[in-house]
Amino acid sequence: MDGGESLGEFSRRVVEFIEHVRARHAGRRVLVVTHGGVLDAVYRHATAMPLSAIRDFPIYNASVNVISHDGGRWKIESWGDVSHLPQELAMDDS
Numbered sequence: 469m470d471g472g473e474s475l476g477e478f479s480r481r482v483v484e485f486i487e488h489v490r491a492r493h494a495g496r497r498v499l500v501v502t503h504g505g506v507l508d509a510v511y512r513h514a515t516a517m518p519l520s521a522i523r524d525f526p527i528y529n530a531s532v533n534v535i536s537h538d539g540g541r542w543k544i545e546s547w548g549d550v551s552h553l554p555q556e557l558a559m560d561d562s
Contacts, residue, residue, distance in 0.1 A: 531548045533546070
Protein backbone atom coordinates (compact mmCIF):
# COMPACT_ATOMS: atom_id res chain seq x y z
CA MET A 469 0.00 0.00 0.00
CA ASP A 470 1.06 3.52 -0.63
CA GLY A 471 3.22 4.75 2.26
CA GLY A 472 3.23 1.32 3.88
CA GLU A 473 6.07 -1.00 4.74
CA SER A 474 7.79 -2.64 1.75
CA LEU A 475 8.37 -6.39 1.58
CA GLY A 476 12.09 -5.79 2.12
CA GLU A 477 11.44 -3.64 5.18
CA PHE A 478 9.07 -6.24 6.59
CA SER A 479 11.58 -9.02 6.02
CA ARG A 480 14.37 -7.03 7.70
CA ARG A 481 12.11 -6.40 10.69
CA VAL A 482 11.35 -10.13 10.97
CA VAL A 483 15.05 -11.05 10.73
CA GLU A 484 15.94 -8.44 13.36
CA PHE A 485 13.31 -9.97 15.64
CA ILE A 486 14.52 -13.57 15.30
CA GLU A 487 18.12 -12.43 15.79
CA HIS A 488 17.06 -10.57 18.93
CA VAL A 489 15.26 -13.66 20.26
CA ARG A 490 18.28 -15.85 19.45
CA ALA A 491 20.67 -13.51 21.26
CA ARG A 492 18.42 -13.11 24.28
CA HIS A 493 17.75 -16.84 24.65
CA ALA A 494 21.02 -18.32 23.38
CA GLY A 495 21.19 -22.10 23.75
CA ARG A 496 17.54 -22.39 24.76
CA ARG A 497 14.34 -23.49 23.02
CA VAL A 498 11.86 -20.73 22.29
CA LEU A 499 8.27 -20.96 21.08
CA VAL A 500 7.10 -18.20 18.76
CA VAL A 501 3.54 -18.03 17.47
CA THR A 502 3.07 -15.98 14.34
CA HIS A 503 1.36 -15.66 10.97
CA GLY A 504 2.28 -16.80 7.48
CA GLY A 505 4.01 -13.62 6.37
CA VAL A 506 6.56 -13.93 9.16
CA LEU A 507 7.00 -17.64 8.43
CA ASP A 508 7.66 -16.81 4.79
CA ALA A 509 10.35 -14.28 5.74
CA VAL A 510 11.96 -16.66 8.25
CA TYR A 511 12.09 -19.55 5.78
CA ARG A 512 13.60 -17.34 3.08
CA HIS A 513 16.19 -15.99 5.50
CA ALA A 514 17.17 -19.46 6.77
CA THR A 515 17.52 -20.83 3.24
CA ALA A 516 18.91 -17.68 1.57
CA MET A 517 15.91 -17.68 -0.77
CA PRO A 518 15.42 -14.24 -2.38
CA LEU A 519 12.23 -12.32 -1.64
CA SER A 520 11.70 -12.10 -5.40
CA ALA A 521 11.58 -15.90 -5.82
CA ILE A 522 8.23 -17.64 -6.09
CA ARG A 523 7.42 -19.46 -2.86
CA ASP A 524 8.00 -23.19 -3.32
CA PHE A 525 7.35 -24.26 0.28
CA PRO A 526 4.07 -24.64 2.18
CA ILE A 527 2.77 -22.45 4.94
CA TYR A 528 0.06 -24.43 6.68
CA ASN A 529 -2.39 -23.12 9.25
CA ALA A 530 -1.34 -24.10 12.78
CA SER A 531 1.75 -25.94 11.55
CA VAL A 532 4.85 -26.60 13.60
CA ASN A 533 8.00 -25.22 12.00
CA VAL A 534 11.35 -25.77 13.68
CA ILE A 535 14.43 -23.68 12.93
CA SER A 536 17.77 -23.69 14.70
CA HIS A 537 20.92 -21.62 14.73
CA ASP A 538 24.32 -23.30 14.82
CA GLY A 539 26.28 -20.21 15.79
CA GLY A 540 26.85 -19.21 12.19
CA ARG A 541 23.60 -19.62 10.31
CA TRP A 542 19.94 -20.55 10.57
CA LYS A 543 18.78 -24.01 9.55
CA ILE A 544 15.34 -25.48 8.86
CA GLU A 545 15.01 -28.55 11.11
CA SER A 546 11.43 -29.36 10.10
CA TRP A 547 8.77 -27.44 8.25
CA GLY A 548 5.02 -27.61 7.86
CA ASP A 549 4.30 -30.36 10.38
CA VAL A 550 0.52 -30.66 10.64
CA SER A 551 0.39 -34.22 11.95
CA HIS A 552 -1.43 -32.94 15.05
CA LEU A 553 -4.34 -31.57 12.97
CA PRO A 554 -7.26 -33.11 11.10
CA GLN A 555 -6.44 -32.91 7.37
CA GLU A 556 -9.24 -30.43 6.57
CA LEU A 557 -7.70 -27.87 8.96
CA ALA A 558 -4.19 -28.04 7.50
CA MET A 559 -4.63 -25.74 4.52
CA ASP A 560 -1.79 -23.88 2.79
CA ASP A 561 -2.42 -20.13 2.77
CA SER A 562 -1.52 -19.70 -0.92
